[in-house]
Amino acid sequence: MYLASLGKLALGSRLKALSDHFYGAADEVYQTLGATIESRWLPVLRYLWDVGPSSVTEVADAIGQTHSAVSQLTDKLVHAGMVRRQRDPADGRRTVLVLTEKAHASLAELGPIWCAVRRGVTFSLEEHAAQLLDAIEACERALQERPVVQAILAEHAAIEASPVEVVPYAPELREHFHRLNAQWLERYFRIEEIDGVVMSDPERYILQPGGAIFFARLGEDIIGTCALLQESPGVFELTKMGVDETFRGLGAGKRLLDACIAEFHRREGHTLFLESNSVLRPALRMYEKAGFVLQPSIRPGSHYERADVYMVYQDR
The missing domain is CATH 3.40.630.30 (Gcn5-related N-acetyltransferase (GNAT))
Structure with missing residues (x-):
């Protein structure tokens, strides 16, 4: 695989390719089994299902995506009838996202599919599944402690100075x-x-x-x-x-x-x-x-x- 030969230079590209692969696999499973959601909707829908009404900022912070990305995804979810925007009853100045009845009904039917996803991923990746999750968690912690942009720019400055x-x-x-x-x-x-x-x-x-x-x-x-x-x-x-x-x-x-x-x-x-x-x-x-x-x-x-x-x- 060509990207593998580029090592750390293509880290983002390889992760995107891997992400697209899993998204595509999940969508194929959902469509085959008649589920009414898309894989890219899952982080927002599942967060709102677990936590309850939340602002776009809260959702973005929780799932590690930008405010803009979550806002755009919300527009799609509103159009699909899965989410609605409403005023926060406790603070009328704030808008929160709320799951619709359609979303609740769709998510409630996904238990067997999610169970199959966990088992299927484990079977397909074997011990690499747990290793991958551990590695992702370690990378997330490291990036919070040492942001990669600042690290790259610092190294570039050192190279230019040497x-x-x-x-x-x-x-x-x-x-x-x-x-x-x-x-x-x-x-x-x-x-x-x-x-x-x-x-x-x-x-x-x-x-x-x-x-x-x-x-x-x-x-x-x-x-x-x-x-x-x-x-x-x-x-x-x-x-x-x-x-x-x-x-x-x-x-x-x-x-x-x-x-x-x-x-x-x-x-x-x-x-x-x-x-x-x-x-x-x-x-x-x-x-x-x-x-x-x-x-x-x-x-x-x-x-x-x-x-x-x-x-x-x-x-x-």
Whole structure:
């Protein structure tokens, strides 16, 4: 499932899809069994049935929905003959929602259906039903204590205030070299044999022959990597450039590219080239801006099946 691959970024979308699934299932059950309510009516109707006449604000607070959403739903319930608005006998300035006789009669017939719903959900989800309810309750408590909007904005401010650092290779970062490159290779292409060899032992295949590896770090997170591979004396390949998709837009790719070019100059190289693919258009634009020039054909003897772009750096 695609949304699952997005993790926390798609949390709201996944919960909505799950909610829509349960709403749809309940409506199908109600229609099949001849019930005269809709699943989305249940929170308001059940609250009024349990508590009695209440204002829109009271209902909204109790069921965790906005005043506007409950007001709009109330309009539908009034139109369906399930709810009416009336003045509060104890306070004529206040309007409360009251169940109609039709609503009372409809809800009174739902006992066997609600029992079947509880049992059916338990059967379908097994132990996950109780786990889900516990998790929802825990999330509700956490969101009350630590509102998510403020938390996200605070994290964004921290990210904006934290510069992306470029650091050299260290043995403890080896796993990130593989992770970051595997991410983009598996998304757009596949991990070819030469990729697997280099990614599994970068010290042997990049560092020992005279190359360099750099990482982009944001706080405690390693968010990108790039390598400078020495093919022969003075000839270097810019390779294995990867930035974590969840951290793009922070300039990590350019910082890494600049670091590799600077290292190329420091080592007094005379040729710097790269091989890429035409589908990676944002990366190609970045390379062009940095001084890489597109060549008319692919590089002779290219190691990569995916390579249909060959670019050579021209110092400006």
